[in-house]
Amino acid sequence: MNTPASKTAVDRHYDLIIIGTGSGNSIPGPEFEDQSIAIIEEASFGGTCLNVGCIPTKMYVHAADVALQTAESGRLGLDAEVNSVDWPGMVSRVFENRVDPIATAGEEYRRGPQTPNIDVYDQHAVFVGERTLRTGQGVHQRTISGDQVVVAAGSRPVIPEAIAASGVPYHTNEDIMRLPQLPKSLVIIGGGYIAMEFAHVFDALGTDVTIIARSTLLRNLDEDLHDRFNALAAERFDVRFGRTTMAADQTEEGITLRLDDGSTATGEVLLVAAGRIPNGDLLDLPSGGIETIGAGRLKVDQYGRSTSAPGVWALGDVSSPYMLKHVANAEMRAVRHNLLNPEKLQKMPHDHVPAAVFTHPQIATVGMTESQARKHGHNVTVKVQDYGDVAFGWAMEDTTGICKLIADQDTGKLLGAHYMGPQASTLIQQMITVLAFDLDVRQFAAKQYWIHPALPEVTENALLGLKFK
Ligand SMILES: Cc1cc2nc3c(=O)[nH]c(=O)nc-3n(C[C@H](O)[C@H](O)[C@H](O)COP(=O)(O)OP(=O)(O)OC[C@H]3O[C@@H](n4cnc5c(N)ncnc54)[C@H](O)[C@@H]3O)c2cc1C
Numbered sequence: 001m002n003t004p005a006s007k008t009a010v011d012r013h014y015d016l017i018i019i020g021t022g023s024g025n026s027i028p029g030p031e032f033e034d035q036s037i038a039i040i041e042e043a044s045f046g047g048t049c050l051n052v053g054c055i056p057t058k059m060y061v062h063a064a065d066v067a068l069q070t071a072e073s074g075r076l077g078l079d080a081e082v083n084s085v086d087w088p089g090m091v092s093r094v095f096e097n098r099v100d101p102i103a104t105a106g107e108e109y110r111r112g113p114q115t116p117n118i119d120v121y122d123q124h125a126v127f128v129g130e131r132t133l134r135t136g137q138g139v140h141q142r143t144i145s146g147d148q149v150v151v152a153a154g155s156r157p158v159i160p161e162a163i164a165a166s167g168v169p170y171h172t173n174e175d176i177m178r179l180p181q182l183p184k185s186l187v188i189i190g191g192g193y194i195a196m197e198f199a200h201v202f203d204a205l206g207t208d209v210t211i212i213a214r215s216t217l218l219r220n221l222d223e224d225l226h227d228r229f230n231a232l233a234a235e236r237f238d239v240r241f242g243r244t245t246m247a248a249d250q251t252e253e254g255i256t257l258r259l260d261d262g263s264t265a266t267g268e269v270l271l272v273a274a275g276r277i278p279n280g281d282l283l284d285l286p287s288g289g290i291e292t293i294g295a296g297r298l299k300v301d302q303y304g305r306s307t308s309a310p311g312v313w314a315l316g317d318v319s320s321p322y323m324l325k326h327v328a329n330a331e332m333r334a335v336r337h338n339l340l341n342p343e344k345l346q347k348m349p350h351d352h353v354p355a356a357v358f359t360h361p362q363i364a365t366v367g368m369t370e371s372q373a374r375k376h377g378h379n380v381t382v383k384v385q386d387y388g389d390v391a392f393g394w395a396m397e398d399t400t401g402i403c404k405l406i407a408d409q410d411t412g413k414l415l416g417a418h419y420m421g422p423q424a425s426t427l428i429q430q431m432i433t434v435l436a437f438d439l440d441v442r443q444f445a446a447k448q449y450w451i452h453p454a455l456p457e458v459t460e461n462a463l464l465g466l467k468f469k
Helices: 047-052 052-069 088-109 161-166 193-205 222-235 326-341 372-377 390-398 429-436 457-465
Strands: 012-019 035-038 117-122 128-129 130-137 140-151 155-157 185-189 208-212 237-242 245-251 254-259 266-267 267-271 276-278 313-315 354-358 363-367 380-386 402-407 415-418
Touching: 035 208, 047 052, 047 088, 052 088, 052 193, 088 117, 088 185, 117 130, 117 208, 140 326, 161 245, 185 193, 185 266, 193 208, 193 222, 193 354, 208 266, 222 363, 222 372, 222 415, 254 267, 266 457, 313 326, 354 402, 363 429, 372 380, 372 415, 380 457, 390 457, 415 429
Parallel strands: 012 035, 012 140, 035 117, 140 313, 185 208, 185 267, 208 237
Antiparallel strands: 128 130, 130 140, 155 276, 245 254, 254 266, 354 363, 363 415, 380 402, 402 415
16 A cells, blocks of 8 residues: 655545546446545536536537527428527526436435445545645545545636636636526637537527637638638627737626727627636645646646656546547546556557537537648548538538548548538547548448438548549
8 A cells, every 4th residue: 555655644544536526436436346435526526527518518509509400491491480598498408407416416326325435525625745635524624645546627717817807797618508597698708619619509599699719710620611610600600800808897788898909899798718727726736746737737647647646647627638528538447447457557548539519510520630631741632522512411401511531642541530510520420430440441431331311421422532542
């Protein structure tokens, strides 16, 4: 057993301490039954994804998709409209009926008789020594230590200084989904994926949306998707490209932002979605001897081990180069394996990480953009396939969807796949498989059936359009 070098008096020593119940909560399974475990969670069980991230946002996105499709169904010969939006009803569908019971049940399970080896601590944790933490249970402060500590503490929204200093009321992903009423107008600071998902949701449900973006929207996308998406977004929202918020005031109409070009933007409600910062800066990591990259991101090696503090591990948003739930889960599986198999360590799985943006049009990407592929010196072949040129695209009367594939002419290997349009996050899965199993795309189209006239024909046609030597 590693006993902590710290001289701090500890109330209890554990085999394993886990900070954070997002992906961290999935570590203790039956294999850990003989270990004493402390789980520390200062907020709701389930973390960001369940409570204030992926899951509730997509429940609203689906409603928004249906509303938008209804509004646009005239092109299919339908005369339909959304007559009203029951926002409070949506809030209860998402939270009261779905998310909150899952979070509560998750906590009860960990506190209950089914996991007798696990103690729950529900107060903010900080390191006070090597593998030693100060936290609490209700009003009781506790100091605990562990042979191993897994930091799975996630991330939080960045609040720009101009907003923090102004004192105006603002919302983030943590509370915007529980607004009591649907606002008439919304100003969003941010041009990343969270901003674009909320812009889609609120606009589709009838709110006027203004977006303040420091540069362009979704600026890391492949160029073709980026340009198309920005053009479409500019038609739909009031987008202030390349603008910084200098100050904010509360007025009768709501919140007014003053921008760096002297212009203003006003909304009944303000949403800040200007990026996320890992939570390590709130953990007093130096007291635990834990190195960071910047203020809050734990520095880990390829196996998820702290580079400076033996016995400390990290996973997910607090340490990962990818702030995505499927990555946090995959890293959790690697760390779980490594805790149990110290002689046979698994690497953090960071190859071919896909991502989706559930905005409108939906976007999904994996691998390199065209410019990255060229920069890496690949002899590239590229095909941009319009959804509108395959049969199901005709059925949908789609005019904006594209699938862009980038491959290496010399090796026949796929380098990147980028979709923008209906079902993008589903269609891309075949290309994720191609990359994960290192398949040759020269054979991928011809060697299998493609159901006619289903939407994956967009992928088939894109593959057939790639040119190889
Ligand atoms: C609006 C939004 C939408 C998103 N949509 C998607 C999506 O569609 N797909 C996708 O892949 N990803 C999405 N993400 C990202 C995804 O939610 C995160 O990558 C993922 O949840 C990170 O998991 P985690 O376990 O690292 O951290 P978290 O789930 O954030 O868990 C960390 C937990 O640690 C607790 N904690 C932190 N510090 C302390 C402390 N000092 N003491 C005690 N407890 C502490 C926190 O309360 C929290 O519960 C979205 C994020 C947001 C904000």
